[in-house]
Amino acid sequence: MREITLSQAVNEALAEEMRHDPTTFILGEDVAEAGTPFKVLSGLVEEFGTDRVIDTPISEPGFVGIAVGAALTGARPIVDLMFGDFIYLVMDQLCNQAAKQQYMSGGKLSVPMVLRTNLGATRRSGAQHSQSLHVLVAHIPGLKVALPSSAYEAKGLMKTAIRDNNPVVIIEDKLMYQDKAPVPEDEYLIPFGEANIKREGSDITLIGTSSMVQVAEAAARILESEGISAEVIDPRTIVPLDEETLLKSVRKTSRAIVIDEGHQNYGITGEIASRLNEKAFYYLDAPVLRMGAMDVPVPFSPVLEDLTVPTPERVAENARRLCAGEMIHAA
Amino acid sequence: MREITLSQAVNEALAEEMRHDPTTFILGEDVAEAGTPFKVLSGLVEEFGTDRVIDTPISEPGFVGIAVGAALTGARPIVDLMFGDFIYLVMDQLCNQAAKQQYMSGGKLSVPMVLRTNLGATRRSGAQHSQSLHVLVAHIPGLKVALPSSAYEAKGLMKTAIRDNNPVVIIEDKLMYQDKAPVPEDEYLIPFGEANIKREGSDITLIGTSSMVQVAEAAARILESEGISAEVIDPRTIVPLDEETLLKSVRKTSRAIVIDEGHQNYGITGEIASRLNEKAFYYLDAPVLRMGAMDVPVPFSPVLEDLTVPTPERVAENARRLCAGEMIHAA
Amino acid sequence: MTSKTKTKTKTSPNTDDYLRMYTQMVRIRTFEDNANQLYLAGKMQGLTHMYSGEEAVAVGICEALTDNDRITSTHRGHGHCVAKGANYKEMFCELLGKQEGYCRGKGGSMHIADQSHGNLGANAIVGGSMGIATGSALRAKLLGQDDVTVCFFGDGATAQGLLYEVMNMAALWKLPVIYACENNGYSEYTKTEEIAAGSITARAEAFGIEAFSIDGQDVLGVNELSKKLVARCRNNEGPFFVELMTYRYHGHHVGDINREYYRSKKEEADWKENRDPIIRFRGWLVEQGIATEEEIETLNEQIKQDAKEAVAYAEAAAYPDVAEVDMHVYAETDPATLQAGN
Amino acid sequence: MTSKTKTKTKTSPNTDDYLRMYTQMVRIRTFEDNANQLYLAGKMQGLTHMYSGEEAVAVGICEALTDNDRITSTHRGHGHCVAKGANYKEMFCELLGKQEGYCRGKGGSMHIADQSHGNLGANAIVGGSMGIATGSALRAKLLGQDDVTVCFFGDGATAQGLLYEVMNMAALWKLPVIYACENNGYSEYTKTEEIAAGSITARAEAFGIEAFSIDGQDVLGVNELSKKLVARCRNNEGPFFVELMTYRYHGHHVGDINREYYRSKKEEADWKENRDPIIRFRGWLVEQGIATEEEIETLNEQIKQDAKEAVAYAEAAAYPDVAEVDMHVYAETDPATLQAGN
């Protein structure tokens, strides 16, 4: 199969869906001629024109609000939020205005919009351009949240996001834009709420999201060389969450680590670990271990920044100890 | 001991600290003559004048940003955010601008400010005036988060919050403003990170936050009449969290329910339950059970709204089943 | 402004329009009187904000719109809802949390919406709908639809930065949206001059938006300007900004009873007695021979009767089934559309 | 504006000021040239935005301030930092993530702050510091301190609603703050006219704020106006708004190399050749007899040498200890202050 970058995959998904549905359009800062700073949207304005690939002023609450209004009245806007750190700025529009419309109207109003943005540290971008804030939106009923872990997921989840009738937040890993993966030429969509078993194994389950799927896979390779068989699962969407697939795996392996790039404290690992602890309690040999990012603002200095995010080595080390029956805590 | 309302307790704490430190001032909508819609601040403008009790326009990001700047340069602002639902509007100022200053400056800048706001449903206030959003700020390193559960805590935690050198978010239960509790006349402060054992017990630990402390206590009374001895613990601050006290209790009782008024999904119950599962795993007879608010926007209709929040009856029912050895799940 | 012209007669082609405007204003006032009673009688819970006194604004503007045109409303939204064509029954049901309400009881007073008439809904976040209104206008422009969107908000809401963000985009992109600022002199318990520096209309003008400041108690004046601006919006000349000077008769919300510390009884009386939009328009209708006092009394009575019946209906109506509590969190998506090739 | 006056001579009491302004401008340009080299050589990581071309803005303004006055800065913040008095060494250390940096390496280019000279810090959120600057001014007013705060931001940042929220409050409360809009014609890859409707200064004026639009390449003009406005701020006549027309020579950030799709080489050359603030001021200094060409060349060389040394120092300096990673998340509070009775 041909291999394309995550960036190209997103671009293809957007182009296909924009051809498919004339009510779709893209809205965001420097999305048109510049194709965004990450160049993910290059070429779209040439095909679809400035009416459908719209450069906005630096007004995040404003243009997210505009997207809500357009979605509420019959269009399917796709908002480009340049950095995931700016989610803070648009929380009211996303969580008060978009997420609740369907419910508050008793099912009469819907907001079919997509907010695409990114997450991830270790790019030396400092504390305000490196955050992984997905838990903030995952907590809010009415929003769906997808975290693609490769070009393949990025394309398939984006297409589903655009066709879904709800506000969907899709968060890409900004370090992965140039990573290639096999992506079919033929059209495909990836359904929400279906976890992907990236690798089968029997001794321990490694659940990774977004950037941490690769980390989990690398850890699994290390472990394999030591005779430990790790199963790696990517939930793909954290809302809805495919609890069944995760539970099935954990009931089989009896051990699990949940790995995520958001801060650990009050982050998504707590939810996932709790659900596994609750529903697979009698199968577990040890409590589910959580590995989130450190609970510190992301430091600029490279020597510090690299410490803040889980690495394959540290995941493997924890897995090894868990499998050896050691009692370990994340904190 | 004299009994005063939670509202009076907050008012006293503010007045005492404002007398104590001339760099403190209050900033918010209708805080002066009106004393806020909940009348919590009544009388303060008469004592401290409009220079220190400042009515602002309806500009939440603006006046929170102003508080950050004032705190950064030597004052101790206390921001009044009329409804906890407006936290969404000020997330950037709180989480990018306030929370990270100390760290980003390598310890040279600090932001000693307090944001006081509220939480809680069942007031028929609709989906945008009923949310309990504490997890959003609890997730962000650099912020401290206090959730007073009675007039006593409201006063003691507020005084500590004002003297703390960090940005502190203190969230009151808006249904509790008229509730009375014994509050000493003598000055006292409640340290952050010290949970309060509201009631000792041996069969099960009920951990409740804010409004849910009363719910837990009521459940404990129901259980007591059935011969089940429940320990009730109020963490009082969720950042920092007094894990030790919680663990000690759970290691003793072997069973626990975490009860909170925020949405359950990706809310604070997951973090607390995970920590207990991780660190008291071998003591537990059953996985820690979580009871958050339902994962739905808060409905207006009274018949629906009351279903969304944990009640003493439902807590008691779950506790009963847990103690009977039944395997139950929150979801 | 136009109330002194004497050119219209009972046979004027506008007679129906005038009578409908009058009717709609009285329907709003009557709705609010009943809502207030329901609150005072403990039959309605929650936070509710009365529109009484401001009727000429909602009616003057909404009468210039078609059902296809959209509005966004505020926490003080009953007036906009009635003016845009809503029925009493579904409105009262919503205020009481009943299943037959416009939002199945899930929205309540602060989130009432009436999709069928283009009312995109009240909003409990001050200024919260400014983006929505502007987005509705962008949708119209992009999809080549010729509807206009009116964004209602109060003087207090002009303090929200969002307004300036969306006005900038509306101006840059020439969107068919009208920003209608209902300046009733207060935001909650604070006078406008204490929270708004400079000039409200100048703020819109600074973004290159044509702005007007008019008497919001004169329904004909409001309607005339609105018709012009709506036509100009349809002709791609938008956006516009209109400040409407008006007054709320009740407290900020139904529970705001003792309010002399922030505004005097004298001031309230002055507005009610000398600037009431309904009394004023009624006088003009009679003066112009468009309706007689008797006809008007009959109309008023009929509306009161309608309200009474709707209230009784709503009180007797069923609450939503408890099973509805976790319905409508997510909109459904037809599984077929999620298949490749579709 | 003042560059044509011939009244100053080498013996003028302002000679030192002029030479310091010149020095500071060259120090900024030289700092950026070195930072750019560090980036191109792969020695500096991350996102960095060059201030070259805009020197007269930061220097003209900051030379009107004392160390006690505060500024807030932006993502394009090196110029403000140098102009407000920072040292090369701590700056380069910060850019390289070294422990001796102003922020112990934790901030980096986009968060550099220099507490000792009143620089409250760069900010990676466009417009993110507008509240901070206004709050600093409120603190001055409330605590009876007479310092002034300058809020630097770009033309693109005028699209952030926060600006209008804080200008409204600054105007209502007469705060000693100067909003300094560095209009360099672009926000990232977009021309200002495509993202800013109407007039930027009119927006401030609409809030009752006196506003100015001036040539940002003329350091003396900028300084003269700044001195006046700072004095007026100290005299309780603030706030003010100044738009400074300027130009950035580099791409939006160090990696923005091929940029002809959004601005022409010809336009860049025109600004560099005909409107460079340093060349222009240097010419004036010589013309006025304040410095000779040789003196200026010596000065330039000295600054280059300083930069070279500071870069070498920073390259050799130590990274923070790994134990620092979880230090400084929370400020300490003296336990004694948390006791009752204290």
Ligand SMILES: Cc1ncc(C[n+]2csc(CCOP(=O)(O)OP(=O)(O)O)c2C)c(N)n1
């Ligand atoms: C973002 C936000 N801040 C504060 C409030 C509380 N609040 C509700 S109405 C109101 C006053 C609004 O004043 P205005 O916009 O003039 O409308 P009016 O009530 O006068 O019609 C306030 C402060 C809110 N609902 N939302």
Ligand SMILES: Cc1ncc(C[n+]2csc(CCOP(=O)(O)OP(=O)(O)O)c2C)c(N)n1
């Ligand atoms: C809130 C926010 N939105 C977007 C960005 C990305 N961004 C960084 S700089 C910039 C352009 C800023 O333009 P301007 O304010 O004119 O400053 P200049 O770069 O021209 O100095 C943008 C869009 C950001 N950092 N913060």
Ligand SMILES: [Mg+2]
């Ligand atoms: Mg008002």
Ligand SMILES: [Mg+2]
């Ligand atoms: Mg610029």
